[in-house]
Amino acid sequence: MEEKNISTVYDPQxxxxxxxxxxxxxxxxHAEVEADKQPFSIVIPPPxxxxxxxxxxALDNTLQxxxxxxxxxxxxxxxxxxxxxxxxxxxQIKVEEMLAQDGVSRYDLGRDEFxxxxxxxxxxxGSRITTQLKSxxxxxxxxxxxxxxxxxxxxxVREVFVSLYEKGLIYQGNRITNWCPRCNTALSDIEVEHxxxxxxxxxxRYQVEGSDEYITVATTRPxxxxxxxxxAVHPEDARYKHLIGRSLILPIVGRSLPIVADEYVDPSFGxxxxxxxxxxxxxxxxxxxxxxxxQIVVMNADGTMADNAGKYAGMDRYECRKALVADxxxxxxxxxxxxxxxxxxxxxxxxxVVEPMVSKQWFVSMEPLxxxxxxAVTSGEIQFVPERFTKIYTNWLDNIRDWCISRQxxxxxxxxxxxxxxxxxxxxxxxxxxCPKCGGTVEQDPDVLDTWFSSAxxxxxxxxxxxxxxxxKQFYPTSVLVTGYDIIFFWVARMIMMGLEFKxxxxxxxxxxxxxxxxxxxxxMSKSLGNGIDPLEVIEKYGADTLRFMLITGNTPGNDMRFxxxxxxxxRNFANKLWNASRFVLMNLEGFDPSFKPSEEKYTLADRWIxxxxxxxxxxxxxxxxxxxxxxxxxxxxxxxxxxFCDWYIEMAKPRLYNKEDGEARxxxxxxxxxxxxxxxxxxxxxxxxITEEIWQHLPHxxxxxxxxxxxxxxxxxxxxxxxxxxxxxxxxxxAIRNMRAEVNVPPGKKSEVILQFAAQAIQTVFSxxxxxxxxxxxxxxxxxxSADAAKPENAMTAVASGVEIYMPLKGLIDVEKExxxxxxxxxxxxxxxxxxxxxxxxxxxxxKAPADVIEKEQAKQREYEEKRVAINERLAYxxxx
RNA sequence: GGGGUUAUAGCUCAGUUGGUUAGAGCGCUUCGUUGACAUCGAAGAGGUCUGCAGUUCGAGUCUGCCUAACCCCACCA
Numbered sequence: 001m002e003e004k005n006i007s008t009v010y011d012p013q014x015x016x017x018x019x020x021x022x023x024x025x026x027x028x029x030h031a032e033v034e035a036d037k038q039p040f041s042i043v044i045p046p047p048x049x050x051x052x053x054x055x056x057x058a059l060d061n062t063l064q065x066x067x068x069x070x071x072x073x074x075x076x077x078x079x080x081x082x083x084x085x086x087x088x089x090x091x092q093i094k095v096e097e098m099l100a101q102d103g104v105s106r107y108d109l110g111r112d113e114f115x116x117x118x119x120x121x122x123x124x125x126g127s128r129i130t131t132q133l134k135s136x137x138x139x140x141x142x143x144x145x146x147x148x149x150x151x152x153x154x155x156x157v158r159e160v161f162v163s164l165y166e167k168g169l170i171y172q173g174n175r176i177t178n179w180c181p182r183c184n185t186a187l188s189d190i191e192v193e194h195x196x197x198x199x200x201x202x203x204x205r206y207q208v209e210g211s212d213e214y215i216t217v218a219t220t221r222p223x224x225x226x227x228x229x230x231x232a233v234h235p236e237d238a239r240y241k242h243l244i245g246r247s248l249i250l251p252i253v254g255r256s257l258p259i260v261a262d263e264y265v266d267p268s269f270g271x272x273x274x275x276x277x278x279x280x281x282x283x284x285x286x287x288x289x290x291x292x293x294x295q296i297v298v299m300n301a302d303g304t305m306a307d308n309a310g311k312y313a314g315m316d317r318y319e320c321r322k323a324l325v326a327d328x329x330x331x332x333x334x335x336x337x338x339x340x341x342x343x344x345x346x347x348x349x350x351x352x353v354v355e356p357m358v359s360k361q362w363f364v365s366m367e368p369l370x371x372x373x374x375x376a377v378t379s380g381e382i383q384f385v386p387e388r389f390t391k392i393y394t395n396w397l398d399n400i401r402d403w404c405i406s407r408q409x410x411x412x413x414x415x416x417x418x419x420x421x422x423x424x425x426x427x428x429x430x431x432x433x434x435c436p437k438c439g440g441t442v443e444q445d446p447d448v449l450d451t452w453f454s455s456a457x458x459x460x461x462x463x464x465x466x467x468x469x470x471x472x473k474q475f476y477p478t479s480v481l482v483t484g485y486d487i488i489f490f491w492v493a494r495m496i497m498m499g500l501e502f503k504x505x506x507x508x509x510x511x512x513x514x515x516x517x518x519x520x521x522x523x524x525m526s527k528s529l530g531n532g533i534d535p536l537e538v539i540e541k542y543g544a545d546t547l548r549f550m551l552i553t554g555n556t557p558g559n560d561m562r563f564x565x566x567x568x569x570x571x572r573n574f575a576n577k578l579w580n581a582s583r584f585v586l587m588n589l590e591g592f593d594p595s596f597k598p599s600e601e602k603y604t605l606a607d608r609w610i611x612x613x614x615x616x617x618x619x620x621x622x623x624x625x626x627x628x629x630x631x632x633x634x635x636x637x638x639x640x641x642x643x644x645f646c647d648w649y650i651e652m653a654k655p656r657l658y659n660k661e662d663g664e665a666r667x668x669x670x671x672x673x674x675x676x677x678x679x680x681x682x683x684x685x686x687x688x689x690x691i692t693e694e695i696w697q698h699l700p701h702x703x704x705x706x707x708x709x710x711x712x713x714x715x716x717x718x719x720x721x722x723x724x725x726x727x728x729x730x731x732x733x734x735x736a737i738r739n740m741r742a743e744v745n746v747p748p749g750k751k752s753e754v755i756l757q758f759a760a761q762a763i764q765t766v767f768s769x770x771x772x773x774x775x776x777x778x779x780x781x782x783x784x785x786x787s788a789d790a791a792k793p794e795n796a797m798t799a800v801a802s803g804v805e806i807y808m809p810l811k812g813l814i815d816v817e818k819e820x821x822x823x824x825x826x827x828x829x830x831x832x833x834x835x836x837x838x839x840x841x842x843x844x845x846x847x848x849k850a851p852a853d854v855i856e857k858e859q860a861k862q863r864e865y866e867e868k869r870v871a872i873n874e875r876l877a878y879x880x881x882x
Numbered sequence: 883g884g885g886g887u888u889a890u891a892g893c894u895c896a897g898u899u900g901g902u903u904a905g906a907g908c909g910c911u912u913c914g915u916u917g918a919c920a921u922c923g924a925a926g927a928g929g930u931c932u933g934c935a936g937u938u939c940g941a942g943u944c945u946g947c948c949u950a951a952c953c954c955c956a957c958c959a
Contacts, residue, residue: 008919194956201959218959232959266958274959283957343956356957388886392954395885399956485954520894522952554895554907559887560953562894566908573907573921584918629898635906650918658917735925742925748914779916833903840901845939854901854940861902 010579012543015694020134022693026704029139031079033470040076041475042068043459044140045483045491046148048087049122050094053132055517055525055551055563056484058535062548063514063630064482065138069686070625071479072139073711079475081462082140084129086122086149088412088451089183089349095121095411111410111446118411122147132536137544137689139707146462148454149413156461157413157454158429160502165427169365170405172417172425176285177404179357180347181303181317185408186361187347188450189401190489192354194343201340202325203271204333206231206248209256215240215248216335218270220342222328223321224277225250226309227298228257232274232287235261239272251333252324253310260291279358295358301408303355317355362406362415362447369497370397376496376506385512385628386558389485396489405450412448419443456494459507476503480510485558488513512628515560517551522562533563545688546572552687553634574638575691578684581646582695585673588657594700598668605730605770606652607672608723613644614676615718621683622714630687637684645676648731651777674699679712726766729802730773736799737778740808743822744797744815751781755793755807758785759867763803798823798875800868820879823872830869837862 023029031041042064047057064080072078095118096106106114130145146153164170178187202222205214217231228250233240240259248257264287265274278288279295288295298309305312305320312320328334345354374397376382377390384390406415418426420435420442435442454461459478463471477499483492492511499507519525525532538547550571555561603611617640624633649672656662656669678699685692685706696706703709733756741752754774758764764785767774774780786793795814796807837858840846847855 009921220959264958269958271959276959281957281959283959286957342958392886396955489955556896564894564908567894569921570907573919576921577919580919580922582918587918624898627898631896632898635896639906646918647923654917738924739926742913745913748924749916829903836903840940843939847939849939850901857901 008580008583010543010576010691012545012575012690013540016135016137016539016544016690019690019693020137023139023705023707024142028705028708029080029141030143031077031141031475033474034077035470035474037077038075039079039474039479040068040071041079041081041478042480042482043081043462043478044083045481045487046083046085046146046455046458047129047133048090049084049126049129049147050087050091051084051129053129053136053535055533055535057129057133058136058547059514059517059551060482060484061133061136061138062551063512065136065548065689066552066630066686067480067482067512067625068139069689069707070711072707073682073685073709075710077474079144079471080138080140081144081146081475082130082133082138082142083146083148083458083462084126085451085455086147086412088407088409088448089185091118091122092409092411093349106410114410135536135539135544137548139689144462148451148458148461152464153454153457153461154413156457156465157449158416159466160457160498161416161449161453162427162429163502164364169368170362170427171365172360172362174358174360175363175404176279176282176356176358177361178345178354179301179359180350180352180354181301182350182352183347183409184301186357186359186404186406187354188404188452191348192345193348194345196341197344198339198341199344201270201338202328203335203338204251204275204328205335206251206257206275206333208243208259209247209249211246213243215243215259215273216271217273217275218338219275220340221280221321222324223305223309223312223317224280224298225275225324226253226305226312227277227279227296228253228255228275229278229288229293229296230258230260230276230291232260232262232265232276232291233272234265234267235263237265237267237272239267251331252327258291258293260287260293262287262290280356282356285356285358297358299355299357301357303352361404362417364403364405366400366402366497369501370400372500373397373493373497376500382496382506382508383510385510386556389488389511389513389558392485393488393493397493403450405453406445406447407450408447410448412451413454415445415447415449417445419445452490452494455491456498457502459495459499460503465503472503477506478508480512481508482512482514484516485513486516510628513558515555515558518560518562520562520564522560525563538568542568542572543575543690545575545691548689549574549634549687552630553638555631557628557631574642575688577642577646578688578691579695581641581650582677582681582698584650585677586698589670589674589700592667592670592674592700594674596667596671598664598671602664602668603672604652604656604668605723605726605766606649606773607668608720609727610645610649610672610676611718612720612724613640614680615714615716617680618683618712619714622711625686634687637680637687641680641684645680648727649673649676652773655772655776682706682709682712726763726770729763729804730767730770732801733767733804733806734774734778736801736806737774737780737808740797740799740806741779743818744810746779748779751779753782753784753809754778754780755784755786755796755809757788757790757792757805757807759788759803759805767804792874792878794878798872800826800871802864803867805871816879816882820876823876823879827869827872827876830865830872834862834865834869837865 045060068078068080178192180187199220201218201220203216203218205216207214215231231248243259244261246259248259250257276284276287278284278293279297296308298306299317300306303317305315307313312323347354374394377393416428418432420438420440422435422438422440424435424437426432432442460472460476463469463476465472495507519531523531535547546568550568617636620636621633653669653673656665681692681696693706737754746752771783774783793807793809796809797814797819799806840858
């Protein structure tokens with residue numbers, strides 16, 4: 001084999017591209033519908049077409065790819081549906097920015113031309129994010145790649161909109177909604193981020209008409225005074241009861257305002273009197289409806305003051321605030337300005353302070369949809385992992401408000417509603433050109449839908465719905481949805497509602513939630529902070545496997561994690577370790593015939609031990625994958641490969657490999673190395689797809705690729721507790737000898753004479769058959785076995801393992817003081833432990849109630865420690881006699 | 883105002899149904915180029931698991947409270 005020339009350092013760059021193309025060329029990612037095969041499907045959370053791969057994507061897609069690759073190896077008909085999202089506002093902004101470089105605005109182009117430009121942009125740059133996903137190793141079925149604005153998805157959107165409209169679950173209304181003056185569009189409630197900010201509470205007095213009395217009201221937004229149409233007080237408030245029904249004179253404007261009574265007003269807050277601006281505040285809007293107040297719009301869509309604002313018209317809202325406060329003060333209406341911290345809503349996308357505004361928008365009636373969506377989760381049909389997100393989800397749905405779905409932008413799914421001058425509104429599956437009622441010309445609603453509207457349909461729109469396709473039949477509901485907790489409301493909840501409404505079935509069985517990847521100080525990675533780490537940079541420098549492994553280890557589902565380059569290096573080191581262990585195996589596989597199956601009795605203790613550890617690792621890794629504990633599964637593999645396979649087994653196999661005389665022994669060692677390595681590679685493959693493929697292809701193997709090789713099954717017959725127990729004592733002994741050698745600074749090249757004495761014949765036999773391990777791994781030479789009744793050696797260091805007394809005679813005299821201190825320390829530990837155990841065993845409650853195996857375990861430990869204590873005591877007595 | 887998360891070694895974190903002398907990585911100390919690997923190996927130091935109380939034969943693990951940090955939701959002007 002030519003593998004001898006493989007570099008000692010694993011170089012991901014030279015292998016990753018090669019294998020990804022190989023997988024694609026062999027069509028290994030593609031899933032055909034095979035009705036008789038058990039399906040496993042995931043739809044990707046579609047990244048924005050404008051997006052660049054960030055750490056969040058890297059984590060999210062690594063988790064999905066691990067699940068997909070694992071299930072594929074298990075033999076499921078596995079579909080990972082990829083695609084991208086048209087990302088309405090984000091993409092529109094992106095293209096507008098590009099046009100702005102040439103001094104062109106979207107209005108210069110007009111709607112149709114602009115949308116053409118966006119499509120051009122999409123065709124040119126839209127595949128950037130998917131290319132980046134490929135470099136991560138994502139095994140998506142790219143032949144099925146979808147886009148939320150492609151024909152199929154658009155048809156699904158149209159069908160759902162019209163159907164909900166027909167059911168009365170979509171309606172149009174003049175209501176108060178959140179408005180972003182910068183984006184110039186309405187927003188849904190969850191697109192508004194509230195931030196507690198110090199502000200002012202302005203107290204302004206309004207004079208009672210025909211009286212000297214004043215009522216003082218408080219407001220955080222004095223500019224809205226211009227739109228006041230009433231003042232409300234609590235009906236039982238003694239201070240104001242006599243004024244209810246009378247009127248006030250609105251300062252500056254001079255308008256007459258009725259004083260109304262409303263339960264909403266909290267008499268204990270502020271002055272107990274509230275100014276009412278129905279057009280610019282959600283509560284006031286409601287009260288306005290109750291008291292039939294007029295709505296006076298004083299602000300424009302772009303945040304400037306409207307004509308109704310009189311002399312302030314045209315001013316920016318904050319300019320107006322300043323000017324108005326100055327005027328109020330000057331004219332004696334301003335009573336005081338208090339400091340007041342309150343939550344201000346900001347546009348999620350551009351951080352501009354949002355204004356509540358009255359406008360005509362389309363809404364989805366949420367309550368009827370929310371009820372079954374809650375039920376699907378509380379019944380356990382859909383399970384959140386971790387479970388605690390269930391509560392967050394249901395709390396939100398319990399208090400849900402209607403969803404404003406119309407957006408005043410151009411890029412997106414156009415609302416399928418047409419208006420005729422005759423007053424007719426037509427909502428239609430097919431585009432129409434004339435009014436079905438009067439035959440007049442119609443005009444389509446200029447607005448588009450909230451981007452999340454199409455995302456909500458993703459699990460079935462990608463599979464061809466509303467057609468009753470074979471894909472829908474086989475792959476819906478999907479198996480699991482993997483996403484961050486930040487879009488549970490935006491996306492997860494809405495998919496569940498839409499799935500239940502239109503498929504009469506849940507969209508997925510599990511929702512696997514992960515946290516955020518933060519920077520090393522725990523801060524969110526963000527563009528503005530400039531603290532983001534580019535996953536592509538990590539891939540370039542360390543490889544995708546390293547990035548993947550780093551992302552999934554050392555954290556638990558649902559929790560945030562921090563990014564450290566040190567952790568990247570640690571993962572890289574692991575890859576390198578595996579690489580070199582594999583090189584070692586390959587270099588020693590000369591003459592190996594993979595069809596050779598060693599006979600049982602040729603297995604050494606080390607063979608039986610590693611095979612036992614291996615089969616238990618299969619069980620544990622598989623179990624943890626089933627429970628979505630991917631980090632724990634990864635950690636188990638790390639420990640098995642490094643601490644057991646590399647640190648011990650390879651070292652123990654060496655003598656047999658180097659001795660070419662005994663062909664059968666050598667063949668057996670080769671077989672076990674090969675068997676354990678190639679199966680462990682399979683277990684690791686979902687986590688580190690590239691390096692495992694590279695190594696696997698070098699090993700004798702069957703099949704095209706490790707990624708479609710069968711997932712290892714635990715083999716009960718390989719589990720061998722006796723072998724593990726015996727190995728543990730031998731390892732314990734080796735460590736004890738190494739420790740003594742280090743204690744007295746024996747140079748590594750120098751052998752140490754070792755004398756062993758055993759508590760029982762059984763353990764002595766185990767050692768007699770395996771002394772070579774002590775020779776090679778502890779530099780013990782010569783080794784003498786003392787009979788149980790023989791006198792202890794003098795002038796020797798002492799250690800005690802389970803059932804074994806270990807003596808290391810010294811050429812010079814032993815340092816009595818140091819040796820005594822060392823043994824005393826050991827003694828102290830033993831005494832502490834023994835005290836704990838005997839405390840337990842003498843507790844009648846423990847003996848009566850603890851399970852038998854727990855008691856036996858404690859008793860066994862007690863015997864073992866007692867023995868050790870006797871041995872050490874003897875030795876201490878001997879030392880004292882010197 | 884509601885709800886949630888976290889608190890374990892110097893740092894970042896694991897610890898799966900309660901039962902091992904509580905673990906890892908990084909960092910630290912000492913030694914090491916023995917034919918896979920210095921991106922490595924060997925030995926070692928380092929923790930009263932935030933605090934208090936409770937349940938239990940037994941608590942890092944379950945319950946309650948305290949403290950601290952963080953997050954989400956919410957129309958008190």
